[in-house]
Amino acid sequence: MAARIEEPPEPVELELTTVLSALADQGRLAIVRALSVAGEAACGEIHQLAGLDCGKSTMSHHTRVLREAGLTHTRVVGTRRYVSLRRDDLQECFPGLLTAILGEHETTRA
Amino acid sequence: MAARIEEPPEPVELELTTVLSALADQGRLAIVRALSVAGEAACGEIHQLAGLDCGKSTMSHHTRVLREAGLTHTRVVGTRRYVSLRRDDLQECFPGLLTAILGEHETTRA
DNA sequence: GTAATAGTTCGATACTTGACGAACATTACG
């Protein structure tokens, strides 16, 4: 499906350990970095931007983890789901966290 | 044991996902916070300071994860192992990360 | 309507992780 009737869960209260768990994965970190650059992207685009090499279901799993952790927002347009970082909410809950994680300068495929 | 002959591994190159994994646990987060306050503490002390409720082996497991992730340094004195945060190394590798994580103001048992 | 597109959900599998107790190792103390 492109979208269920119900909107995907995006928590208001973000838990630090949940956020960190979501980020503690090379693939999802790559997704977050790609989103940081692109601003907003559909899953298929993210797949390319982040240079991920996985199936659709895995991709869907990762975006779900990010969403449920409160890291991303999803906007449904047609068959597409545009994903973006919840920068403001993150900054409010955990000031400086996203910056610290994105402010990385490594090249090691992450 | 209080200490094996060989010193425990403390990596020089810190990997972000590994660091985040180590921090993505309530117990270890509590340990890191306790260390942040206490500066340095032996495992038994940490156990109390962090208000953890687990066996020795579990405690040892957590300190090992933190150490191997590069978050902590261990100093052996007699039968005790004094653990402390590698603030400088962390700041150098991931500027602002530790601050962002410690700069939290939640009271929820974490 | 039919087919294509974009993603989700389901079920299965393999791997990782957290927790525990028991046994061990090292040092300190008598």
Place this chain on the structure above:
DNA sequence: CGTAATGTTCGTCAAGTATCGAACTATTAC
């Protein structure tokens, strides 16, 4: 020396997670 104190290591178990393919759903295009 024997004993206590402090942690580590090992084996085990339960629970969680990453990945995949297949089936499904909703929307768009023809």
